[in-house]
Amino acid sequence: MLIEFSVSNFRSFREKQTFSMVAAPRLRKRENLIKPAVKGEKLPDLLKVAAIYGPNASGKSSLIKALELVSQIATRQPSAQSEKLPVSSFRFDPELCDKPSRFELHFVHSEQRYQFQLGLTHDRIFEERLLVFPAGKETLLYERLHHPSGDKYTFGQTLEGGGELHNVWKNLTGPQVLFIAQAVANSNENLFQLRNPFEWLKGGLMVISGGMEDLASGIRKLLERFSLFSADISSFLREIDVPVTNIRFEQLESSSSKTGSFRAFHGYLQENKMLLSHKTLLGEAEFDFFEESEGTKNLIGFWWPWSMLYQAGKNNENFGLVIDEFDNSLHPEIVKSLVDRHLKSDTSAQLIFTTHDTHLMDAKLLRRDQFWLTERDANGATQLRSIHDFEGREGEDLEKRYYEGRYRALPIIRRS
Template structure:
């Protein structure tokens, strides 16, 4: 379960930005949040939507979280570059490190983990745990520029071969990842949160492969149910697995019924782009709902009818569909779902840019609510909350 994510100096983000899934004190739509057993008087949101104009940093926000996951879970050989690009429109930030920090919950324990790094090396790294709400600093790694070396601090709370793990950690590698590779069972739940709990769709394109693979196992009936619930007239799915030297690929065919009640086979490429996208969503959405994971989707609305976007969001709000409190975080331009019948105000976020062209994030809950029910869609499109493109006359542009 994701609590909070902090970004600084990454792509279009210059200053420190904090995105939180913590429920505010508002009593609106209580079913859209769930209490946490790890701490008292603490609840998290089941979903969050990020709005804003094109090129405001919405996708970069998800890319930042995805980059953090990639650095944690990918082993690089010595000398290989980390996938980090600092804010390039300021001469100072170009030479400064990127910083990520995330807070999350695993097995009723809160963790706070982060690091700063450039494309060439890790500078700082830290991990706190909060069993029963009590803070414990497990380790800290601090770069000393004068000596050109790291200073290390380990607490009694972290068990295992700490010296060996430290000595085995390369400049472009994280201590967390190295320790888990060298069999640290205590740190494995933290690593697994990144590798198994945190999932992404759309940040690097969309592929039907995972859903096709899911259909070859035990998931076919669930995928068909998912498609039929959204009014796609698909009676069956037929998957042929083709083994290649690198990895298997799948030929996907859908089965429809003609006016005479006969089955007609369609190649997946002949289906509409919306059908293809919805099919590609099936496995990741069904997986995170079944396991209580976190799913991040970039541009959820593209090629989908507004009612289908609403259907996907409300799956996460429905306690029957989402009994393990999975979380959905997505970027979108779809404003028809921007209303208080679907969202709490603290579930709505906006991305925008300042005069320096640096991205920043802020929630709708920063704005004072109007009395009674507020037309959030109208308020947004009329400019009340900002985060709109400043469109000028084509003939007035110099």
């Protein structure tokens, strides 16, 4: 589970900004918190949910993309060496354009606390460091620093594998690939020290940054192959007042091959038409997936990550779901219901999302420390703060105070 995440010199982030899931002490609604299980040390409680607000172009999406980038780099294949790394520096400061973007993740996985630090440019990884905290004691596992003469490595005394294997891993690591990725790929499964944190870096956070539309398309393809999920999605939709009683597929014969296109070489193309049944007092009718509203399609796309969040909670896995624009095309009451359902679940999974829906700024639902705000300063750099950093009392009307400008992070509308 995520403890803290810091980013600097990336997109709209200039100086280091830190997003924290550490719960503030002495606030009520303890049911909104998670007690992280860590061997040999007691950590502060962590937040189960965090909502990020701010004007358009204030840096909300940049924060989500920063989280996403770490897992993208972790899963990068060695064959992609010739491709540029997908990183963008803070462009308003010429001195930073060629400097590394930096990321720092503090997380818990399999009852162990880790800190992973990464610095990179388009061309190469400049810095990579992994720390572990057995019984709370900071211990270096490895460090990689780039120098003009080549990368310099420092291996912790307790790192598994031995010097000979460490050198093999080092020699296999190219400038655009993580050392930890090569070490895990080229070691046996009994070496857990690097494999354990790498599992979380790859898949501990599921990040949805491109909207639910792409997910909905993916779910449609999934259902074509595994129709047994149709009942689960129908049930999920009915629970949030979308009256879909059944989902089925109808195989159609396409006439596209008659046009002489590439498909003609493969005969008639067989396509599956996704049909959703809606039931009312007047009867039942079927609608094509593409006839459904954007909100319904988004909810169909959201079913898969939502089910993963639920399953991870049941299995006590340290999983987190991160969503950009959670409220996109969804009614505020549906979003609020989903957040409330997750808060009431007996789970250690975390939900983090950006939103413009101030309907969620409800002290009966979330604590002050569960709201984060982004805004840009005069230099165009994103500043990231928690509402708990501002003066105020527990239980106050957060939405009202937000629109009064007490927490800033509001768009400045210039009227002609």
